Amino acid sequence: MIEIELRFRAGENELEKIEKLGAKLDADYASTDTYFTYGNLKKRKFVLRIREKNEKALLTFKTSSHAKDIAWNEWENQIEDPKMLMNVLSASGFKEVVVIKKKRKQYSYLDYEINLDEIEGLGKFIEIQLMTDKNTSVEVLRDKLADFINQNFGVAKNELIELGYVKLMLGEK
């Protein structure tokens, strides 16, 4: 399974474009992601994400992107009592990296997942994910996704954003 995602700043009429495609609304939710790390914030080797969504919480450990080539890079589990965990983490010397408050409308269309996101403090974005089981290279997949975005949303390749919301929020590159 290869998965790739790209995003771009949403214009005024994105919802109409999504509906015109005939994409199916799969979910509409608000979530708050609180990221922690230990030690140096900028050179963080991992993040611990606590996602609160619909009264449920999910804990995720992610090794940071400069270690992307390793096989074990993410683990997650549903949890109870996320506030208590945050308190224990703070008391243990973990530092909060960033909080991402997101409102998302999630659509599906063919192999694409199309998300209309509003990120508190950052603005509105469209994030589109393309997944495939096929034996396709990342480059080919990225081109296919960029073409899809260009054709259906009129966004040029140089306007596409590869950085995730965490790095965008932190102003990192």
Add this chain to the structure above:
Amino acid sequence: MIEIELRFRAGENELEKIEKLGAKLDADYASTDTYFTYGNLKKRKFVLRIREKNEKALLTFKTSSHAKDIAWNEWENQIEDPKMLMNVLSASGFKEVVVIKKKRKQYSYLDYEINLDEIEGLGKFIEIQLMTDKNTSVEVLRDKLADFINQNFGVAKNELIELGYVKLMLGEK
């Protein structure tokens, strides 16, 4: 709720003493606790414990003992896929502190929990816990527990061990 626990090295006839009390066998299990921390192992500010027991796994964050006076010192949650978590932790720069392999027979008698433990690499111990909801000081509770141990197991106060298995295994004081 106040809880206190003391342990001592088990002699040959501890099982008979426990049975003579009329204590009830509540559980008989083997568990493996793997402890991780981040940064300095000796000056660790927290431990992350992954307990594997009866095909189930439990994740616990504990702030270390020199921060004992804070309200938020422990959080735990049942988890899936503990081996995957350990791999992600190792890949993220966490270090394994110690592994404690324990066989425990757990008995209850009045307000006491009596555990006959065999710790791989350390030997056999009796660990006794006393809990109370009453408005009792830790000192009074500790004395009561020490007296109970002396009367029923013939162990003197100066033979009692307050260190936990992690510190015992690491040779820490």
